[in-house]
Amino acid sequence: MATIKIISFGRLKEILGSDFEFDAENTNELLNQLNEKFTQLKDLKLRIAVNQKIILENTELKNSDVVALMPPYSGG
Amino acid sequence: MLNLKRYDRQIKLQNFGIKAQEKLASAKILVVGAGGLGCPVLQYLTAVGVGNIGIIDDDKVSLSNLHRQILYTSNDIGKLKTETAFKRLSAMNPEVKINIISERITTKNAVEIVSDYNFIIDCTDNFPTRYLLDDVCRILEKPLIFGAIYQYEGQIAIFNFLNQEGFTTNYRNLFPEPPKPGEVPDCNDAGVLGVLPGIIGTLQATEVIKLITGIGEPLINKLMTINVLDYQTAIFEIPKDVNLNFPQNIQEFEKMNYELHCGIEHNDIKNISPSEFNKIAKLPDTVIIDVRDKSEYPKLEIPYLPIPLSELKANINQINNRNIIVVCQSGKRSIVGGHLLYQLLGKEHKISHLEGGINHLIKEINE
Numbered sequence: 001m002a003t004i005k006i007i008s009f010g011r012l013k014e015i016l017g018s019d020f021e022f023d024a025e026n027t028n029e030l031l032n033q034l035n036e037k038f039t040q041l042k043d044l045k046l047r048i049a050v051n052q053k054i055i056l057e058n059t060e061l062k063n064s065d066v067v068a069l070m071p072p073y074s075g076g
Numbered sequence: 077m078l079n080l081k082r083y084d085r086q087i088k089l090q091n092f093g094i095k096a097q098e099k100l101a102s103a104k105i106l107v108v109g110a111g112g113l114g115c116p117v118l119q120y121l122t123a124v125g126v127g128n129i130g131i132i133d134d135d136k137v138s139l140s141n142l143h144r145q146i147l148y149t150s151n152d153i154g155k156l157k158t159e160t161a162f163k164r165l166s167a168m169n170p171e172v173k174i175n176i177i178s179e180r181i182t183t184k185n186a187v188e189i190v191s192d193y194n195f196i197i198d199c200t201d202n203f204p205t206r207y208l209l210d211d212v213c214r215i216l217e218k219p220l221i222f223g224a225i226y227q228y229e230g231q232i233a234i235f236n237f238l239n240q241e242g243f244t245t246n247y248r249n250l251f252p253e254p255p256k257p258g259e260v261p262d263c264n265d266a267g268v269l270g271v272l273p274g275i276i277g278t279l280q281a282t283e284v285i286k287l288i289t290g291i292g293e294p295l296i297n298k299l300m301t302i303n304v305l306d307y308q309t310a311i312f313e314i315p316k317d318v319n320l321n322f323p324q325n326i327q328e329f330e331k332m333n334y335e336l337h338c339g340i341e342h343n344d345i346k347n348i349s350p351s352e353f354n355k356i357a358k359l360p361d362t363v364i365i366d367v368r369d370k371s372e373y374p375k376l377e378i379p380y381l382p383i384p385l386s387e388l389k390a391n392i393n394q395i396n397n398r399n400i401i402v403v404c405q406s407g408k409r410s411i412v413g414g415h416l417l418y419q420l421l422g423k424e425h426k427i428s429h430l431e432g433g434i435n436h437l438i439k440e441i442n443e
Contacts, residue, residue: 007308009301010226011260045255049312054250054299056315068310070301072251073224073231075263076113076201076273 001025002061008069015040016069028058030067046071079171083125096289097125103288104128106193108181108209110157111135112263112273113199113223113280115147120281122165122172126288129165130193132177133157138439143270181205183330186212195284198222199277201262203254204334210235210247211323211332219287222247223280227266230276232300233314234283239296245314250299252320254338258385258412264435265406272304345414346428350440353401353430362399367413372405374434385409385416392420399426407433 001023008016015038024030027048035042049068050059061067080087083097103126107114110133121129137145137152137160145157152160158176165174177189186208190196196218198209206224213220213236220235235246279300286294299312323329335341348356357364357378364380367388380403383391400417402410410429417427430437 007310009303010229043256044259045251045253047250052310053313054315056317068312070231070299070312072203072255072260073226073229074201074203074206074260075225075266075268076109076111076199076223 002063002065004030004061004063004065004067006067006069010071010073012041012044012046012069012071022067024061026058026060027055027067030061044071078125082169082171086124091291092289096291099288099290100125100285101127103195104130104193105195105197105284106130106132106190107197107199108132108205109199109201110145110147110161111141111199111201112144112225112268113277114157114197115145115161116274116277117197117199117223117281118161118165119147119168120278121284122169122174124281124285125169126172128173128175128193130175130177130189131158131161132179132181132189134178134180144268144273146274181208183208183332183334187216187326187329190216190218193218195287196220197280197284198224199280203260204338204340206247207254207337208332208334211329214246214248215323215326215329220246221280221284221287223276225263225268225272225276226260228269228272228305229301229303230272230279232276232279232283232295232302233298234287234294234296237287237294237296243297243316245297245316248320248322249314249317252317256412257339257415258408261408262406265408269304275302275304339415340411342411342415342418344418344423344427345411346426347411347431348401348428349431350437353403353437356399356401356428359399361397362401363395363397364401364403365395365413366403367409368404368434374438376403376434385413388413388416389420392417395421398424400428402427402429403434404430405433406435407431 003023006022007019047070048055087097107117110131135157137148137155147161147164156178158178162176190212196213200206219237222233224231236244283294286292297314302309366380366382367385369384402413404410414427414429
């Protein structure tokens, strides 16, 4: 289990609140836990970056990793 | 011939000079959308001396645009953005050739229009057009400078440009599938700080200048995010994902329906215009459902049933008519409501929604 920092953007920030610490082993488990805790998050399109690299698949997490959750924006 | 006096302060820059200025003068840039992002992009590209600028937009100036779309004045309300922008930009710098296209970009006209330019700037305000533009730019291998905003935050990236490692990315590498309608509110629904598109648009203009002149480190295959409330900025690397399912060539692209792709159109839910709305609303066995919150104005002046979107499921028993018209402020929640009613009530009912919402209805009445 790793303690990581979560930062989120746009509407996700409204749902999750400002930056906080969380415990998870990998990104899939992290998402499952967040979905349970924040029901509004469910089914929202988002992209995950670990330490500023957008990931393509489930990724193991280490202590003090920074996980960013990004939604798309449409405004112009 | 370059006007050396006009561009003197830029030409003087270290690593810039006449060579870079000449590159700008021979560039052809298409700006898609002349709204919040488009205005600063157009102003700066015109001022710095880009040779050819194309502007495509079919929208007219409205009062609620003016707090952020700084090319337009109160006297321009109701006029085409392209024509107003053309006049103002030509006065700013008559040395720039500006071509305006007062249409919406579609699968029918996109290939021809985009082919005429070397760089494309995404200043659009909706997902169907963003995905359309991303697909056509990828197929035609045109560098795309992407910008998007939400309330106090912005995103910027460069797609379809080879990085040093020899690969390109596009918007679908960032967000492979469009979000569902209503999932991401736009400026009309969520609001936007007036200066935000000014900042993000100026960065898009900066990035295209860097690409053209070869200075600095442009955001190729990188997404930059900015929050103007706390100035938290971050740069994320976008990976290449080869297993994405999108149109592969022009033939496939031209067959796409981006409204359907983004869920804004539904085969079983009819999109109706304000004039159709006035006719259909009078048909027998018809109910109009306003899915806005009860505190939202203006109210409709004809009989309707107010059920906020979040309460629609619980109040489904109130709906007994065969024809159902769903309305909201801008036409986004109504399509979501329409989907929900279709799931709950099925094909027995004829479900339609007012495209562009009550905003569109009022605009038509005023014109």
